[in-house]
Amino acid sequence: MEILIDTVNLDEIKKYNQMLNLSGVTSNPTIIKKEGKVDFFEHLRQVREIIGPEKTLHVQAVGATAQEIIADAHRVLKEIDQQVYIKIPTNEQGLEAMKTLKSEGVHITATAIYTVFQGELAIAAGADYLAPYYNRMLNMNIDAPQVIAELAHAISLSASQTKILAASFHNVAQVTAAIKNGAQAVTIGTDVVAAGLNAPMIAAAVTDFKKDWVSLYGDQTIADLK
Ligand SMILES: O=C(CO)[C@@H](O)[C@H](O)[C@H](O)[C@H](O)COP(=O)(O)O
Numbered sequence: 001m002e003i004l005i006d007t008v009n010l011d012e013i014k015k016y017n018q019m020l021n022l023s024g025v026t027s028n029p030t031i032i033k034k035e036g037k038v039d040f041f042e043h044l045r046q047v048r049e050i051i052g053p054e055k056t057l058h059v060q061a062v063g064a065t066a067q068e069i070i071a072d073a074h075r076v077l078k079e080i081d082q083q084v085y086i087k088i089p090t091n092e093q094g095l096e097a098m099k100t101l102k103s104e105g106v107h108i109t110a111t112a113i114y115t116v117f118q119g120e121l122a123i124a125a126g127a128d129y130l131a132p133y134y135n136r137m138l139n140m141n142i143d144a145p146q147v148i149a150e151l152a153h154a155i156s157l158s159a160s161q162t163k164i165l166a167a168s169f170h171n172v173a174q175v176t177a178a179i180k181n182g183a184q185a186v187t188i189g190t191d192v193v194a195a196g197l198n199a200p201m202i203a204a205a206v207t208d209f210k211k212d213w214v215s216l217y218g219d220q221t222i223a224d225l226k
Pocket of ligand 1: 187
């Protein structure tokens with residue numbers, strides 16, 4: 001299972017890269033905007049420096065035509081590094097760009113996926129990852145778990161190397177449902193990770209154990225015991 005973090009906040013990336021066995025970082029223009037008008041390439045180079053060369057870094061193209069998307073991809077690869085996964089919306093222009101970029105050996109993450117059909121076309125285009133938008137699908141009354149399950153089935157039927165990198169999560173239950181339905185990877189916002197780990201009941205359990213320990217051994221930790 002791959003866990004990615006859906007932020008380009010450098011402090012958050014440092015924190016979660018230290019805490020979790022992160023597989024990578026995802027971004028889009030909305031995520032970049034949260035950091036203000038940063039120096040785009042320099043900021044993403046800093047993200048790469050934090051996560052290192054082995055983890056995946058996903059950067060979205062913004063061009064509207066296939067040619068513009070391809071040009072965006074070439075610039076990102078030149079300015080950051082050749083290993084970046086170029087996120088491309090799964091529409092007519094995006095699919096055309098994916099086809100060309102794939103033939104050049106570029107890593108592709110097909111994004112803005114709401115339907116099985118989009119996912120199937122992206123698998124056929126050779127995308128490395130598909131990014132179905134879980135919460136946004138639910139908002140459109142689309143059965144998100146079903147879409148993910150059908151995409152997982154399509155991948156296995158075609159024996160393709162494509163992986164599902166589910167995105168757009170607004171709570172922990174959505175993340176676990178995506179994994180249960182066949183997503184090999186999930187990208188999670190730091191707010192959702194924090195909500196899942198900072199639940200009062202977790203803190204209460206830790207406090208209770210600590211109280212019982214202190215009643216027996218005082219303030220010493222296990223490491224301090226004589
Ligand atoms: O697609 C990827 C990763 O491939 C994500 O960065 C993706 O763009 C984001 O999770 C979504 O756009 C966020 O969606 P939402 O929270 O606005 O519903």
